[in-house]
Amino acid sequence: MREVDLVTIAGIISTFIALLLAIFIFSVESKNKISNKLFASFLVLNALEFSSWFMHLFIEEPNNLVNKLLIAKDLLAYLPMPIFYLYILSVCYSDFKLKWKHLLHGVPYLIANLVMLPRFYLTSTAQKLELFEEYNHLYEIIFLHISLHLQAIIYLTAGFIILNKAKKIFLENYSSSTIATYKWLFQLLLFTSLLYAVALIKNILKYSGEVDVFNNAQTIVVLFVLGIVCWYVLKALRYPNLFSGVDSKLVLTQNLADDNDIMQAPNNTNQIEKLISYMETEKPYLNPSLSLRNLADQMEMNSRELSIIINQKLNQHFFDFVNGYRIKEAMDILVDPAKTDETVLEILYEVGFNSKSSFNTAFKKHTGKTPTEFRKSV
Template structure:
């Protein structure tokens, strides 16, 4: 009964995976490469999940079954490449990225003499003993270590992305970090369950193992649906950055011979630039543009981007993100205190001051005032 349930769940998961992959490959998008990598990632997961119901057929074709299992070595690299494609607008696949396929190639080179080129009886014997033998255990451990390596790489990528984004952009509605971070955490949790499931198999706890398989299968279906529907129906959720952008703190050591800005706080020239920046922000109100970037502001002020970025992030000790939002919140406070504008609802207010997301406006407003916009407005009634 449990085996039948596992097979049914896996069939549903594979069907949903292939259907969503088809949509990803055919839907119109500005980030076609990201969709292709995501579709490939989902298809390989479907191939992996298919083992729960396709084995009664593929056990008669050991070569095909072992090749199917070996494709799992490409799943983690594809997720990492997908994260790169989502984070960086200028990301392109290059020959060096083929290095990520080395584990897959090594595994198949090992399988060449012991399975692919072996006699029919040898193929069958290898397949039967693979799951409970040392070879299967080694590849299983390697798979979990590979996952750990790539998931750490994704977390490090997202940390850098978030830092650079906050130093250069202000549009929170399109930030990629939050969603990809949540997705990576979910995948990590599910893989931890898979690792526990594999451990149960080697310990001989078959009943618990089957229950864990059912749990993993059900979660796989829901995660796949959430994952792809989010990408399909909320394309504005993603905003990539230029891979050439680096955190400001990383660029400072390259300023050979220059005096650190913190040592120039008494320098009149620096004070003059800060006054010019603050006066421009107050008079021209560039922050009212929701998609304002540090590059846009630098062009408006006729100032080098790097100089402006260092001025804000180092001398004023603020991310560009927080620097701009502070002006937006101050503008919102003025509107909320104005009796003549009491007819405006909160949504109209945050649109007027440059926000395009209610949640990001509430978060920034409460961070700055310790009150929600409604509480702040009511305090002046």
């Protein structure tokens, strides 16, 4: 009977959950179809990778075809990180589209197959088995390990750069509490980075000759993977539509600040007064999906000029600027004797928030107290 240990069990569970979640994401109706398909593809490819931990249960006697299929499956490890990177782009930018140039991300996969061609694809089963006796010391395998980890570092670094830029654009142009989307992506990048760091240490230990240490590291990696896959499920349940993004054509105000016609316009003071008056009288911030472009259209202003006024002249992100008015509105309701029956949940929706956690965070940032504490103090 073939051995079934903790690694095998965790591998089976991780694979099953990842495939189940992928099927759900592929089938769910959403306006973010590209993001969903990319994330589901990422899960499927990872599920194939996880299957290595229990594949021995189903393979009796390896033959030439089976060996080739196993090698081809292992080389699919070059595809998850490019797809993961494209997924981050698709979530950050609502106008993201797949293009032919994105196929260039598959070049490392093609190179890896060419490297494996002479001695792995084109040899007999007996020759392959002979090679496997020194498997970890073959130049092809060493090349695969180094290139895969290098690829992961490059794509994870690029992911953090893209996310940081998107978050800045979001703060300067959007007011909704979907900032949670960016927190989720940051956590996703962080956990994935930790996973690849542990995997890197595990592969280094593979060459140290310490079998027990390597086996322990392998167990840690498998359990880490299982934890992350379960976390994917929890997040997918919380964000079933898998996010909306920002327009990639938007630019940061620091890149607009050199426009002398705007920055030196003589009516900046009047425009600021007009903006404040409009916010106080018309209360556009009550719209939870208010964006800088929406506000500029309502005020019949140039959106670039409005962005510079808020982010440069008032020295605030649009996100904080709008939330400041929402918090002030909430404070007025909390101290109003006629509205003591309104719950905090009712109030946060009334003033333009759509998340209790983001409302509490913003409220405490502006007042130093939670909404409940503020209500009790007055």
